[in-house]
Amino acid sequence: MMALTAQQITEILADQGLLISTPEFKGELKHLAYNSNDVAPETLLFIKGRFNAEYLTDAIAKGVKAIVAPASFTHDTDLPTWVVDDVPAAMSVLSMAFYDYPQNKLALIGITGTKGKTSATYMAYEMLRVATDDKVALSSTLQVITGADPKFHYRAHLTTPESLDLFRWMAEAVANGMTHMVMEVSSQAYKMERVYGLRFNVGIFLNISPDHVGENEHPTFEDYLEHKMMLFDHSEQIILNADSDHFSELIEHAELAVPRDGIWLYGREDEDSPKADVYYDTVEADLQGSTFAVREAGQQAARLGIAGDYHLDMPGDFNQGNAVAAMIATRLVGADTDAMHEGLEVVKIPGRMQVLTTQNHGTIYVDYAHNYASIAALLNFVRTNETVEKLTIVVGAPGNKGVSRRPGIGQAVSEGADVVYITSDDPQFEDPNAIADEIQAAITNDHVVINREMDRTIAISEAIKAAGPNDVVVLAAKGLDEYQKIGGVDTPYENDWAVAQRVVSELEA
Numbered sequence: 001m002m003a004l005t006a007q008q009i010t011e012i013l014a015d016q017g018l019l020i021s022t023p024e025f026k027g028e029l030k031h032l033a034y035n036s037n038d039v040a041p042e043t044l045l046f047i048k049g050r051f052n053a054e055y056l057t058d059a060i061a062k063g064v065k066a067i068v069a070p071a072s073f074t075h076d077t078d079l080p081t082w083v084v085d086d087v088p089a090a091m092s093v094l095s096m097a098f099y100d101y102p103q104n105k106l107a108l109i110g111i112t113g114t115k116g117k118t119s120a121t122y123m124a125y126e127m128l129r130v131a132t133d134d135k136v137a138l139s140s141t142l143q144v145i146t147g148a149d150p151k152f153h154y155r156a157h158l159t160t161p162e163s164l165d166l167f168r169w170m171a172e173a174v175a176n177g178m179t180h181m182v183m184e185v186s187s188q189a190y191k192m193e194r195v196y197g198l199r200f201n202v203g204i205f206l207n208i209s210p211d212h213v214g215e216n217e218h219p220t221f222e223d224y225l226e227h228k229m230m231l232f233d234h235s236e237q238i239i240l241n242a243d244s245d246h247f248s249e250l251i252e253h254a255e256l257a258v259p260r261d262g263i264w265l266y267g268r269e270d271e272d273s274p275k276a277d278v279y280y281d282t283v284e285a286d287l288q289g290s291t292f293a294v295r296e297a298g299q300q301a302a303r304l305g306i307a308g309d310y311h312l313d314m315p316g317d318f319n320q321g322n323a324v325a326a327m328i329a330t331r332l333v334g335a336d337t338d339a340m341h342e343g344l345e346v347v348k349i350p351g352r353m354q355v356l357t358t359q360n361h362g363t364i365y366v367d368y369a370h371n372y373a374s375i376a377a378l379l380n381f382v383r384t385n386e387t388v389e390k391l392t393i394v395v396g397a398p399g400n401k402g403v404s405r406r407p408g409i410g411q412a413v414s415e416g417a418d419v420v421y422i423t424s425d426d427p428q429f430e431d432p433n434a435i436a437d438e439i440q441a442a443i444t445n446d447h448v449v450i451n452r453e454m455d456r457t458i459a460i461s462e463a464i465k466a467a468g469p470n471d472v473v474v475l476a477a478k479g480l481d482e483y484q485k486i487g488g489v490d491t492p493y494e495n496d497w498a499v500a501q502r503v504v505s506e507l508e509a
């Protein structure tokens, strides 16, 4: 049974330089929690975030045995308390000890980037499933997977879980015989110390663009970038996109963290990528997927042995870069090229670049793109296909969240689309029409035909009806979300994919 003695707790916290004071307590703790609702007898509770005094009363009623708290947390109980400098950091180091350092029994890949984390994570996961005969765990925005049996597949709540949950899941993965794990690492994970003290065998840095700046996120872009780059400091080997914005800052930081022969740069052939080790280029592409060639430049890269042509059964030229990063990572943890070929043939990512091909209404994409960088990348990809006549996008922006994304969405539409249906997307407490005004204000290209329809189902239906056989309709930003957040309530919504399928089957019956 998993447990920590009071002495172990004191030693670990002192070793990490986190300890301010130790209780006179000699017992053992058999459960860890950061939420009062999760307290059982013999629990050590972490007091973090905007912890309310009532939660402690609740925890005491449930039999909490001791707490780890910041100096600022005062309470008039005689509960044994470890006072620490930094509770999230303490929670991470104590959780890994409690679960007996499961990360040491897993080859661990961490993936960061403004865009493509989920996609690259699922690609690496599929390749490693083949390579390890299904002994790979996964942690992503969509799901956590700790075993091949679907009973070990959980719905995720955060991109990177709280440290306590992460180490518990890792331990479950180890107990289930998993040997590898792939996980998304958000900048928030570093900021909130959810991965404090965790080392990755391989860290992937996909790209960085302005996003995630605002209330509850990062105060500035520099803060966002700094936290993302912390993955370099915690990785044995680094895979870095040579075409990323801010590349010179990225490589400078990476080289401080890891020797050059532990850094793998990848880039697109035609981008003039600065001295990449691995180059890739499109051989053939259509609206469903692509074949791309991988070339190794120089002796270091040749050690990988992954040169050749690969087929990715998923659209979007940006997904080739995600795939190459994932390929290098899986190679470094033991996958062979057969596993890569097979994994890339089968990978599907819920709500990301899902394609519906119709007879008379062209090709429809359901995709999660929801900021300038991702919508621009998506529209640009469709544009490069010469058979496409009219490009329509259905898009909105959420209320009370990511407000700075609205002009970016308008700009991407202005640059790339022929027709737009501006609609609602989780309006919350705002008026969707006012949000639409902000998007519309940034559509300065007269060529773009603008429609406004705040009922998302109707907007999708009209966009598809108006599309001809050589057109493309992009349903952006909601992926497979099955609700609209309206006035604080998750209001059921059919989901973009289901609406599109229904509309197409009605039209083409």
Ligand SMILES: CC(=O)N[C@H]1[C@@H](OP(=O)(O)OP(=O)(O)OC[C@H]2O[C@@H](n3ccc(=O)[nH]c3=O)[C@H](O)[C@@H]2O)O[C@H](CO)[C@@H](O)[C@@H]1O[C@H](C)C(=O)N[C@@H](C)C(=O)N[C@H](CCC(=O)O)C(=O)O
Pocket: 034, 035, 036, 037, 047, 048, 049, 050, 051, 052, 055, 157, 158, 159, 160, 161, 162, 186, 187, 188, 189, 192, 212, 216, 217
């Ligand atoms: C900024 C941030 O990381 N916030 C997270 C953090 O909030 P917090 O510590 O302030 O928690 P809180 O909800 O105020 O509650 C305080 C404490 O009281 C406890 N509590 C609460 C209720 C109760 O009845 N009893 C009780 O004990 C809570 O468990 C918590 O420990 O801990 C909560 C759970 O413990 C998280 O749900 C919450 O994520 C918020 C909701 C969130 O969505 N964060 C976003 C910004 C985020 O982290 N996003 C990134 C992705 C970004 C990207 O794409 O790059 C991510 O990794 O997901």
Ligand SMILES: Nc1ncnc2c1ncn2[C@@H]1O[C@H](COP(=O)(O)OP(=O)(O)OP(=O)(O)O)[C@@H](O)[C@H]1O
Pocket: 113, 114, 115, 116, 117, 118, 119, 120, 141, 159, 206, 207, 318, 319, 321, 322, 351, 352, 353, 367, 368, 369, 370, 373, 374, 375, 377, 378
């Ligand atoms: N490398 C990339 N560059 C630009 N856009 C991308 C890239 N990869 C994916 N996208 C676009 O971004 C969308 C989100 O992709 P994905 O979910 O993989 O990213 P993410 O980093 O997990 O995003 P988020 O942090 O928003 O959850 C995709 O649906 C696609 O439109």
